[in-house]
Amino acid sequence: MGKKLTINDIARLAGVSRQTISRVLNEKEEVSEATRKQVLRVIEEHGFQPSLQARSMVTRKTNTVALLLPDIKNPFFAEIVCGIERTLREKQMNVFLFTTDEDLEREVSFINLAQNYNVDGMILCSPRLDDANLRKLIPNISPVVLLNRDLEADGAASVMVGAQHGGYTATKHLIEQGHTRIGIIVGPPLARSSVKRLEGYKKALEEHGLSIDPELIVTVETPNEGIHRLTQHLIKNKVTGITTYNDISAAYVIQACTEMNMNVPGDISVIGFDGVILSQVMNPSLTTMALPLFEMGETIANTLIKMIKGTEPYERLTNIYPLLKKGNSTRVK
């Protein structure tokens, strides 16, 4: 466990100066082929690797991106993270992971922390911070890419899920299958997209001349809790179709239906959102509004990289629309 070698040690061993080593490491041209070979040999021989800390101390670049998200257990985020990580990695960038558990205080403190680490950029997934405070912070943390949060500000870009469109399409699908009493389970109030999804739901009903019954609109207060109860409520109100805010909630809905001896899709059609792997392995497989999650991650990462490089223009706002993916949880009435 001998002390780690520094660039100076290598310089001494190779019989050249510190700076020459640095030049070789950074592949600068102004060094003769002979010494280059020699230096590389010594580096190889001793397994020298430069301290990235010291380097970024002077270059002001860390090649690191802070990634902040509510919950890595949620496959929605996990798949996005996968796309982000893969893309950044290809560009030799690294990921600092922070999960906030939806806690505002932690969110703020993490943003601060990341800032003190001098990260090159940040990715904030569905931040809880309110608009005013977020806007205030952006100058300090830019460039930053926001997921599901549209904030027009210098140094910030957004990648948005077309929640309204998704809610609309899901509802329309049920209507076209002959359903007229359609319930919607709205996600936790924190998630901004819940509102959009509800808008889409209403729009679809209106367009098809169906009335909006407040009894058929129910809201989950804390993530994935009380869904059985809400489902019972909807079934008592004679729904034949239910649209939900994500795939897991759809799975709970189907469980609740089964418990009440209602068959899915025989008696009730259920439609999910996100299209995570769960939707494929469930029984019945889930009809869902599928999002290209991995690709979303790629988009997010690529946008941020463009912003960091600052050489080419980037999309300030990218909208991603979910696609209806038919499974066996919906059926013509």
Place this chain on the structure above:
Amino acid sequence: MGKKLTINDIARLAGVSRQTISRVLNEKEEVSEATRKQVLRVIEEHGFQPSLQARSMVTRKTNTVALLLPDIKNPFFAEIVCGIERTLREKQMNVFLFTTDEDLEREVSFINLAQNYNVDGMILCSPRLDDANLRKLIPNISPVVLLNRDLEADGAASVMVGAQHGGYTATKHLIEQGHTRIGIIVGPPLARSSVKRLEGYKKALEEHGLSIDPELIVTVETPNEGIHRLTQHLIKNKVTGITTYNDISAAYVIQACTEMNMNVPGDISVIGFDGVILSQVMNPSLTTMALPLFEMGETIANTLIKMIKGTEPYERLTNIYPLLKKGNSTRVK
């Protein structure tokens, strides 16, 4: 976006020396209450925050841990990561995330990278590296905690899943429910635990005087592929119980059974492994060998923290045993 303030700027503004600011920041005692107040006021007023880079340059501590895992999409890892992250966070430590996608080359290069970042410790989840190379690397990267990899070496600790015990318990459960022809789906050959699980399976059969039929032992070559085919094979060989290597594979097995008009649990009992959320939301809910994943993450993180601090002893080897969690996918024959 005015330049970031340094400790020197604050010193000037507060009319004291650099060192005094440092003392206040690090809560050293040797500074009078009056100047402390004054300094804190100036810091607060200008929103100064010290550069963690510069700090760790001299302290040789980064308060950062590198976390390397094959795939964050796998809920098994996602939940463990959650426990790790939460625990480290409480100790003011941060997480560098690397996913390897089971790729050996990437694994090695990430370990290198982490080393150059001067992380305080590493967590390697089910590394692909072979024993000899891993052992060689450990002196450079210690302290390190390994998941599902028992390697006795200085500066390394291991947290292991009791795979053999799990395989044994699962099989025994099926036997006790009256099954005599029990199939096992063995995980990808990369996963060392597959072998152990198979051992447990064999032990349970032997103990109960059942013969081991090679036709009932099938292996998945690439993750989660070909499971339908393998299930068909088992069913043709008249199994009434199937034990699998994780919950997702169990879900695929159940799908395959349904396709062949075999009812689960009516005709076939299926048992999973891990106990991720999927097992609860499936239909039927899954009987599985449940692991305390979040707690495992906590254990991993706490062990590493102890190793880093170096003040108290730590467990070199922690074994974690899965618990049979009854769902509706198994039934008395």
Place this chain on the structure above:
DNA sequence: TTTAATAATGTGAACGTTCCCGGTAATGTT
């Protein structure tokens, strides 16, 4: 031959902290 241009290398400073030591003033001890 002289001078200018070019290639190859080396040197001091800087990045922003903390560590180590030394200094001053105030207080206590004999």
Place this chain on the structure above:
DNA sequence: AACATTACCGGGAACGTTCACATTATTAAA
């Protein structure tokens, strides 16, 4: 009154790199 102790504070050095500039040797141009 002389000395030791304590409390507080400041200055130089260091961490390991890269940057900006200086230097030398080499080649080309006049």
